[in-house]
Amino acid sequence: MAExxxxxxxxxxxxxxEPHLYCKWSFQSGNTxxxxxxxxxxxxxxxxxxxxxxxxxxxxxxxxxxxxxxQGWPRLLVEVYAVNVLQQCWPVGYGFVHLPARPGPHRLEIxxxxxxxxxxxxxxxxxxxxxxxxxxxxxxxxSGVERYKLQTRSSGKIIVELNLIFRRFEEYGVEFx
Amino acid sequence: xxxxxxxxxxxxxxxxxDINDFxxxxxxxxxxxxxxxxxxxxxxxxxEYADHYPETASSSGWSDCFIFxxxxxxxxxxxxxxxxxxxxxxxxxxxxxxxxxxxxxxxxRTSRSNSxxxxxxxxRSYPSTSLSSYPSSYPSSYPSSxxxxxxxxxxxxxxxxxxSDDTEFQIQNPELCSGATANxxxxxxxxxxxxxxxxxxxxxxxxxxxxxxRYQRWTRGIVExxxxxxxRLQYVEYRQRVRRRRHNKSSRSSRSKSSxxxxxxxxxxxxxxxxxxxxxxxxxxxTLIDADLRELAPGDPRxxxxxxxxxxxxxxxxYVYAQLQEDTLLLxxxxxxxxxLLYVYPDFSxxxxxxxxxxxxxxxxxxxxxxxxxxxxxxxxxDQQLEQMQAYIGPIGxxxxxxxxxxxxxxxxLDSLPGSETSAEQLVNxxxxxxxxxxxxxxxxxxxxxxxxxxxxxxxxxxxxxxxFEYPNIHVRYYVNPPAHTxxxxxxxxxxxxxxxxxxxxxxxxxxxxxxxxxxxxxxxLCEESYQPDQLLHIYFEVISIDRWQRxxxxxxxxxxxxxxxxxxxxxVTGLRLQCIRPMGTWLDALNRYFIGGRxxxxxxxxxxxxxxxxxxxxxxxxxxxxxMRSTGTLIFSMQKVQQRHQPYGYHLIREHSDDxxxxxxxxxxxxxxxxxxxxxxxxxxxEARDRIAALLGKSSEES
Numbered sequence: 053m054a055e056x057x058x059x060x061x062x063x064x065x066x067x068x069x070e071p072h073l074y075c076k077w078s079f080q081s082g083n084t085x086x087x088x089x090x091x092x093x094x095x096x097x098x099x100x101x102x103x104x105x106x107x108x109x110x111x112x113x114x115x116x117x118x119x120x121x122x123q124g125w126p127r128l129l130v131e132v133y134a135v136n137v138l139q140q141c142w143p144v145g146y147g148f149v150h151l152p153a154r155p156g157p158h159r160l161e162i163x164x165x166x167x168x169x170x171x172x173x174x175x176x177x178x179x180x181x182x183x184x185x186x187x188x189x190x191x192x193x194x195s196g197v198e199r200y201k202l203q204t205r206s207s208g209k210i211i212v213e214l215n216l217i218f219r220r221f222e223e224y225g226v227e228f229x
Numbered sequence: 230x231x232x233x234x235x236x237x238x239x240x241x242x243x244x245x246x247d248i249n250d251f252x253x254x255x256x257x258x259x260x261x262x263x264x265x266x267x268x269x270x271x272x273x274x275x276x277e278y279a280d281h282y283p284e285t286a287s288s289s290g291w292s293d294c295f296i297f298x299x300x301x302x303x304x305x306x307x308x309x310x311x312x313x314x315x316x317x318x319x320x321x322x323x324x325x326x327x328x329x330x331x332x333x334x335x336x337x338r339t340s341r342s343n344s345x346x347x348x349x350x351x352x353r354s355y356p357s358t359s360l361s362s363y364p365s366s367y368p369s370s371y372p373s374s375x376x377x378x379x380x381x382x383x384x385x386x387x388x389x390x391x392x393s394d395d396t397e398f399q400i401q402n403p404e405l406c407s408g409a410t411a412n413x414x415x416x417x418x419x420x421x422x423x424x425x426x427x428x429x430x431x432x433x434x435x436x437x438x439x440x441x442x443r444y445q446r447w448t449r450g451i452v453e454x455x456x457x458x459x460x461r462l463q464y465v466e467y468r469q470r471v472r473r474r475r476h477n478k479s480s481r482s483s484r485s486k487s488s489x490x491x492x493x494x495x496x497x498x499x500x501x502x503x504x505x506x507x508x509x510x511x512x513x514x515x516t517l518i519d520a521d522l523r524e525l526a527p528g529d530p531r532x533x534x535x536x537x538x539x540x541x542x543x544x545x546x547x548y549v550y551a552q553l554q555e556d557t558l559l560l561x562x563x564x565x566x567x568x569x570l571l572y573v574y575p576d577f578s579x580x581x582x583x584x585x586x587x588x589x590x591x592x593x594x595x596x597x598x599x600x601x602x603x604x605x606x607x608x609x610x611x612d613q614q615l616e617q618m619q620a621y622i623g624p625i626g627x628x629x630x631x632x633x634x635x636x637x638x639x640x641x642x643l644d645s646l647p648g649s650e651t652s653a654e655q656l657v658n659x660x661x662x663x664x665x666x667x668x669x670x671x672x673x674x675x676x677x678x679x680x681x682x683x684x685x686x687x688x689x690x691x692x693x694x695x696x697x698f699e700y701p702n703i704h705v706r707y708y709v710n711p712p713a714h715t716x717x718x719x720x721x722x723x724x725x726x727x728x729x730x731x732x733x734x735x736x737x738x739x740x741x742x743x744x745x746x747x748x749x750x751x752x753x754x755l756c757e758e759s760y761q762p763d764q765l766l767h768i769y770f771e772v773i774s775i776d777r778w779q780r781x782x783x784x785x786x787x788x789x790x791x792x793x794x795x796x797x798x799x800x801x802v803t804g805l806r807l808q809c810i811r812p813m814g815t816w817l818d819a820l821n822r823y824f825i826g827g828r829x830x831x832x833x834x835x836x837x838x839x840x841x842x843x844x845x846x847x848x849x850x851x852x853x854x855x856x857x858m859r860s861t862g863t864l865i866f867s868m869q870k871v872q873q874r875h876q877p878y879g880y881h882l883i884r885e886h887s888d889d890x891x892x893x894x895x896x897x898x899x900x901x902x903x904x905x906x907x908x909x910x911x912x913x914x915x916x917e918a919r920d921r922i923a924a925l926l927g928k929s930s931e932e933s
Contacts, residue, residue: 225876
């Protein structure tokens, strides 16, 4: 079994319109990948920004995975949520990124998108901080069949810093190049 | 206390997984020293003594009492000896056997007092500690002296004639003799050195083979450990000496004021520094592993009897010894790689704390040691329900199920085989169950290998963003065209079109505003080792915009090609900006596009293929207007690649041992055997080696 250590932090969210944000993150992988130690999903605190368009999270990530195959290489899914004064929250960004396939330090910028309002009322509601539409099922995040029917809108970015340690891959003839 | 040893039997276990993950925990302690209990025998009135002799203690009524001491020689013959109660030097006149037995075994004299002197010997490591300064409160598991205070001269007499080898053992193992438990964790084929080996390998000149040189490096750590411990003891001794000297000065000045208990508190030894790892330092437990056995000649006395034959049969052996008063074999392990069976003699204890096996060393007195060992390789119990659940897990991974990783990550499973009394039906059920669980285990434990003479290439593709197109509301459709003679391994078997897909539609993005997609997908291909580098993987992108009336317009096409086996450029890994183009068309096409919309049929795959393969030059002046293109927006696309060669299974089991630089193939005979040597594989290895050398030379020339 080859092993992967993922050590790093979910640094910050930039270029989002909403001032109060938090982020849910999770690692998605194939059947042959198993968690040895750590948490494969988590949630940051609510970070508020006023002057700079940047919400700092500094959420630590420390995961130890083992795998018996290259199929289903891990992906990091981030979901950014906004919170208003009424403590209502709604998603304002979904983003994916592949785990880098080379060991060492990496700085990842995850572009995110949100669900575009389909009606006039939803647009008004979103404009005045009443929330934006969310996905009814999270399966739509992964499915690629007729995905163009999913109407989205560009949102901000999530900055992630990761240090990767790969172990025993070379024993199975795996080369990262 | 005498403890019966548990019956010893051979345990046979089937090994699933890596035998190198096997670990056992072993504990050893000194139970007791059995001294034959003396009994008094009355020999009757001494009528030969005259009445006019004055009555002394020795000639009183006790003078006719003798101590009966039975003992056993090395051939199992039982002897006994009588000693005078008050004068042990004088023996019973009728004990004719005594003289013979004592002369034949020169250490037998000391057997009478070993029990009382063990605690004394354990303090020999403190040279300044006198016999009288030994505190009665010092922790010791040894029985108290059987002799009264009136026989202190006897003790002193016996102490002067202590055998040197027995005393040496006490000095070398003070912790074990003072009742501590030696605790070691031994992995499969882990080398633990004996004192002789540490001494032998301390001289670098005597180390000729690579194994000996490696051992010479490893024994340095043990020598340093011993030196540090010796320094610590010397420091404790020095502190005690200084303290005693100060106390003597102060006691002279104020002797009248000193309390009677002050001497006792002074003479108390400081507690020994706790060293839980003393077995490693004292080389109490040592092992004889497969590499050692292969270096020994067949007639070597260190080679166990059956070892040579078993080595010839291809078994891996390991023997664990304890260096007690004599070198004692504690357990032997044998692994048969063909049958994947592990033989353990004696069998594992239920718990290492039980220490149910007893070693009896018949020296002058009978030494009893208890030991136990337990398989500490995590596992053994796989819940049946968990197995069934694993068998029907299907596409859901353990990460989603949040199963206990300790249970799932089983590096090694040792299954006890059914006994001989089981029926045929039970045997059939047992092996059927084993096969079912074995398939699950194989899937979980064995890394998926590409087929022989093939390579697995995994592409991690990501489409980041798009911008500068004519109309917003764009989405990107991609088409992957793998080269010939490659096999696609779909990640999701339910996906009907694994080679094509589309991103979501970005509302309002793609024209002036950037359209963020963050779309990831993975592509896995199998190709031959002798892959032609001119066969490229092609990916075609088609950018389409959809307006509010659901009219589609083509915004551009892009193309990316890369070799399957060559390394990717760094710009592709970080993010490559692809320029999109689309046919310019006529003024009628422009009007049609603006007012009506829709996509005109354009063979962009053929266009890019002719450009890349046929070296066709397209310009704005050529007659075929459909090949006149204009640039539109850009896409940012990145790709990462992971390759996997076929590696013979089991090679890594051995290669773990050969991480030393000067390993000249101690373990390499087995991997060589596993590597099949067909002509094609030899050629493939040659081509690969040549490529690597060329790459290395290229790098070095660039650096120079």
